[in-house]
Amino acid sequence: MGKPYISTNSIEQLRILRATEPEAVLRVKNLNVKAGDHHILKNINLEIPKNRITVLLGPSGCGKTTLLKCLNKLTDLYRELKVSGNIYIDNDDILNTTASIPDIRQKMGLLSQRPYPLPISIYKNVAYGLKLKGVRDKKLIAFSVEKHLREVGLWEEVKNRLNSPASSLSIGQQQRLCLARGLAVKPSIILADEPTSALDPTSSKIIENLFRDIKKHYTIILVTHVLRQAIRLADHVIFMDDGEIIEEGSPVELFENASTDKLRAYLVDGN
Amino acid sequence: MLEEKFFIRLSALFTYSLIAVLAFIIIVIFYKGFAALNWDMVFKTPRGGYYYGGEGGVLNAITGSLYISIGATLIAVLIGMPAALYLNVQLIRYRRTQNTIRYFLDALWGIPSIVYGAFGFTLMLFFGMNASLLAGIITVALLISPIMVRTFDEVLCTIPKGMHEASLALGSTRTETAFRIMFKQGFPGFITAVLLSFGRGIGDAASVLFTAGYTDNIPVTLDEPAATLPLAIFFQLGSPIPEVRDRAFAASIILTIIILFISIGARLLSKRYSKTNLK
Numbered sequence: 001m002g003k004p005y006i007s008t009n010s011i012e013q014l015r016i017l018r019a020t021e022p023e024a025v026l027r028v029k030n031l032n033v034k035a036g037d038h039h040i041l042k043n044i045n046l047e048i049p050k051n052r053i054t055v056l057l058g059p060s061g062c063g064k065t066t067l068l069k070c071l072n073k074l075t076d077l078y079r080e081l082k083v084s085g086n087i088y089i090d091n092d093d094i095l096n097t098t099a100s101i102p103d104i105r106q107k108m109g110l111l112s113q114r115p116y117p118l119p120i121s122i123y124k125n126v127a128y129g130l131k132l133k134g135v136r137d138k139k140l141i142a143f144s145v146e147k148h149l150r151e152v153g154l155w156e157e158v159k160n161r162l163n164s165p166a167s168s169l170s171i172g173q174q175q176r177l178c179l180a181r182g183l184a185v186k187p188s189i190i191l192a193d194e195p196t197s198a199l200d201p202t203s204s205k206i207i208e209n210l211f212r213d214i215k216k217h218y219t220i221i222l223v224t225h226v227l228r229q230a231i232r233l234a235d236h237v238i239f240m241d242d243g244e245i246i247e248e249g250s251p252v253e254l255f256e257n258a259s260t261d262k263l264r265a266y267l268v269d270g271n
Numbered sequence: 272m273l274e275e276k277f278f279i280r281l282s283a284l285f286t287y288s289l290i291a292v293l294a295f296i297i298i299v300i301f302y303k304g305f306a307a308l309n310w311d312m313v314f315k316t317p318r319g320g321y322y323y324g325g326e327g328g329v330l331n332a333i334t335g336s337l338y339i340s341i342g343a344t345l346i347a348v349l350i351g352m353p354a355a356l357y358l359n360v361q362l363i364r365y366r367r368t369q370n371t372i373r374y375f376l377d378a379l380w381g382i383p384s385i386v387y388g389a390f391g392f393t394l395m396l397f398f399g400m401n402a403s404l405l406a407g408i409i410t411v412a413l414l415i416s417p418i419m420v421r422t423f424d425e426v427l428c429t430i431p432k433g434m435h436e437a438s439l440a441l442g443s444t445r446t447e448t449a450f451r452i453m454f455k456q457g458f459p460g461f462i463t464a465v466l467l468s469f470g471r472g473i474g475d476a477a478s479v480l481f482t483a484g485y486t487d488n489i490p491v492t493l494d495e496p497a498a499t500l501p502l503a504i505f506f507q508l509g510s511p512i513p514e515v516r517d518r519a520f521a522a523s524i525i526l527t528i529i530i531l532f533i534s535i536g537a538r539l540l541s542k543r544y545s546k547t548n549l550k
Contacts, residue, residue: 074436079364102442110440116433119456119548129441165546178437185442 025050025188025219026071031085033066033075033243040066042243044085048189048236053211053220055230055251058240059266064223067240068191071221072108073101089189106133109182109218111192115174117166118181122149122158125166125177129185148180152210172203179210183218190214192222196229208233227267231255239263300527304520312521317487322506324514327487329522334489335497336526338404340473343411344419347468350412351419352454352461358420359427360449363435373424379417385477387414392481405493407483414478415468422467426460427453456548462541470530476501500526 024047033041041063048054056064066075073094075081086093094104106129118125126145135141145162149155154176158169166177175195182190192211196204211220211233224230230237230251237254239247241262247254258264315328362369391410400406430453438448454461476499484496485506500522507519 072440074439077363077432077436077439079366102439102444105440106442108440110437112433112437114431114433116431116437118434118438118452119545132442132447165548167548181441 023050024048025089026221027086027088028067028071029086029088031067031070031083031087033063033070033084034082035078035080040081040243041070044245046238046245046248048219048221050219051215051217052235053215053222053233054236054238055234056221056223056238056240057225057227057230057266058246060225062240063243064240065193068110068193068221068223070095071189071191072105072110074105074110076101102132106185107187107189109179109185109187109190111175111179111182111190111195113194113197115171115178115198117169117174117177120166121163122166122169122177123162125181126184129181133185144184148184149177151183151214152176152180153206154180170203172199172206175199175203175207176210179207183214187218189219189221192220194223194225197225204229239266241266297527300520300523303517304522304524307514307517307521308524312518313525316489321487322510322515324512329498329500329503329518329525331487331489332498332500332503332522333525333529335404335407335483335486336473336500337529338490338497339407339411339479339483339499340469342404342408343415343472344465344469346408346412347416347419347472348465350416351423351464351468354416354420355423355427355464356449356453358424359430360435360445360453373421376417376421376424380421383477384414384475385480387411388478388481391478395482401494402482402484402496403494404483404490404497407479407497407499408493410478410482411472411475414475415472418471419464419468422464423457423461426457426463429460430456458548459541459545462537466534466537469533473529474501474526476505500529 026048028044028046028048031041031044032039044067056067058064066081069075069078070083071087071094075083083095085095087095089104089107092099097104118128120128123145126148127141130141130144135144146155146159149158154173157173158164158177161168166174169177175198179190179195196207199207208229211222214220215235222230222233224233234251237247237249237251238245239254239260239262246260247258247263254263255267258267311326312328313333314330315326316331317329318325318327321327358369358372362372387410391406391413394400394409395402395406434452434456435448438452439445443451479497479499480502483499485498485502486496487498488495490497504519504522504526507515507522510516510519
């Protein structure tokens with residue numbers, strides 16, 4: 001092992017944080033995903049703490065993105081994927097529920113690797129989810145659009161061109177717009193799949209700071225390959241390899257005292 | 272390096288040759304038909320003996336062609352647009368079914384238009400109909416629907432799956448995603464599909480030969496026969512009278528100009544409504 005990944009100060013802060021462990025907002029039990037003979041996720045059991053940033057770490061192809069897609073049922077789009085097990089959100093098993101899929105998905109905002117603004121204006125992008133929820137009051141929509149654009153620090157940059165196409169924004173702004181759009185439907189969880197991988201360092205820093213700010217109100221599950229980002233943001237870390245959870249715990253536990261060779265090797269390579 | 276230069280020049284040669292062929296066709300048509308083109312031809316229907324060099328014009332064929340191709344394009348849009356969206360959104364999980372449907376549509380696209388004409392004619396006889404505007408519209412709609420679906424489908428295929436997922440993740444149903452997002456993002460492709468279909472519809476002679484019939488009058492109701500420009504060109508080109516043959520080229524100019532106007536209009540429309548699209 002090389003030098004420590006986290007400063008002593010940070011370790012102390014994280015210990016304090018750990019002492020006040022929050023309740024789990026999402027529980028996964030015996031989750032298995034298969035594609036033909038390929039076992040993509042193997043008996044996953046985990047709990048995601050509320051109002052914390054949980055970082056999913058692991059080499060490419062280990063199943064992190066598939067796990068995220070299971071959480072908001074986007075695996076439904078892939079017929080070859082056979083999903084079994086239980087995923088409890090608010091004590092409701094979303095894999096075996098009669099609740100409507102759009103309602104389940106609105107509980108989770110999605111931020112993907114590349115921002116995908118919808119082919120409509122900036123304003124309509126943020127208002128889109130609200131309209132789907134049946135909100136028709138124009139004042140309420142306008143209030144919500146401004147609130148969430150402010151929340152992601154985009155309001156000052158776009159307030160004079162809300163009717164411009166969302167595609168005219170820079171890629172970093174597009175990613176923040178996508179976050180605002182997701183927040184507007186009031187999700188309890190934000191699924192972020194390498195949200196800064198396509199961004200420049202400045203835009204990445206803005207997104208990271210946003211995550212720190214909004215975790216007071218939202219639970220964030222972040223997939224990242226950038227170890228330093230994980231160290232900067234994580235309250236809880238899950239390390240996966242080959243479809244399995246190898247280690248799970250606080251950043252201190254995992255980054256300073258990795259107990260498996262796989263994680264140790266990953267940390268050395270990642271550093 | 273030499274190889275690279277050779278292939279670049281070869282590709283450029285083929286590209287510009289195609290443009291030259293198009294230019295040559297237009298030049299020949301204008302050269303042979305321009306002298307015969309006059310306002311009477313555009314604004315009058317044939318008088319007695321028009322096809323033997325008498326007075327009149329091809330207004331009957333212009334309106335007939337527009338009626339048939341616009342009617343058929345509307346039907347093809349009503350069938351083709353939801354079909355392409357269904358193929359790309361609802362059937363997204365069923366790749367094998369998607370590919371099978373695409374295979375059948377490609378086969379339908381490749382069927383010669385005379386076969387559609389014969390099929391339309393059989394249907395007409397079965398339902399006891401005469402050659403009419405309606406029969407022409409239906410036959411041409413059948414001919415252009417596969418073109419509409421596959422052209423739009425190809426554009427929808429290029430839309431990133433991430434956009435589809437982003438829409439669903441916000442709580443859209445698949446139908447909302449199809450009509451609000453995929454259609455919007457694929458709109459330029461939709462315009463291209465309409466344009467291609469319209470162009471094929473207005474320019475086809477074989478499918479309307481038995482189904483729409485031919486008349487010197489402008490059809491007022493759907494059960495009246497309708498003349499079309501391709502058939503007007505065909506009949507006039509077969510004439511032994513040189514003046515009438517020149518009128519065939521003049522009619523070709525009219526057909527080309529109609530397609531050109533539709534093309535420019537469609538492109539402007541596409542540009543205007545695709546400003547918000549993700550590039």
